[in-house]
Amino acid sequence: MFPRVNASMDTATVDCTTARDLSNVLSLNNIRQTLIRLEDTIIFGLIERAQFARNSAVYEEPGVEVPGCSRPGCSLLEYILRETEQIHGRIRRYTSPDENAYFPEALPSLLLPPITYEQVLAPCAASINLNESILKLYLEHLMPEITEPGDDGNYGSAAMYDVMILQALSKRIHYGKFVAESKFLSQTEKYTRLIHAHDSEGLMAAITDAVVEAKVIQRVARKAAIFGQDVGAAGDVIVGTDSEAAEQNAKVRPQAVAQLYKDWVMPLTKKVEVDYLLRRLED
């Protein structure tokens, strides 16, 4: 996805990186397209997770017994998340500037030769990681909102979808670094002034686009209603998309997804943007 300098040994192999023009990577339109695509991943993940009960045992410490976990007494979710990062880490996932690990201190050595990426972001980007807040938001707010209370024993499936959603949320929210860089480049003087004045509120106001935010909220609610429909072989929609039917029958409530974006996803994305900008001029 991001431009790389030395294609190293595996140019012909499948990787998430393809050479692209830098101005393309930082065009706000392209960044917005990526954010829109990530909405699909997040909503499909929520739909998958919502078919299972809350299954609190997955999150308790210690809940389900996981003898192999590197931290004694850790939850099943932590175990699956850590182990997933071990596998993905070996194939360079967390060397890409658009990926952030939940356990960055525990990343494994690489199995594939390293990639040198184009320096798209300022150096501070590497140390901005809001995953702790994302995990907290997921467990305390999102999980109770999208799942029915109870225990259906599907611990593995629940944890697997939790990991998928957590990774997608993390990518979406940390994409704020690219949004911020793009906005900084398009109005460098204005942002430089705010950065020198350490004006977080001014930066927050400058990056905020209320019209875009309103569209995001409307779009994700609509997507949740559409993706949650059952479609017959002839293309007939079995569950209606009018708002009442959608709320009642949807696999994940459209309003819950809209609320998630309004209260958490966009505010955290903007926090990433402001954190990045405050440090944008550091060496």
Ligand SMILES: C=C(O[C@@H]1C=C(C(=O)O)C=C[C@H]1O)C(=O)O
């Ligand atoms: C992503 C942008 O920046 C900000 C963050 C948004 C978001 O998280 O979706 C939306 C609008 C802006 O307030 C943008 O302008 O497109």
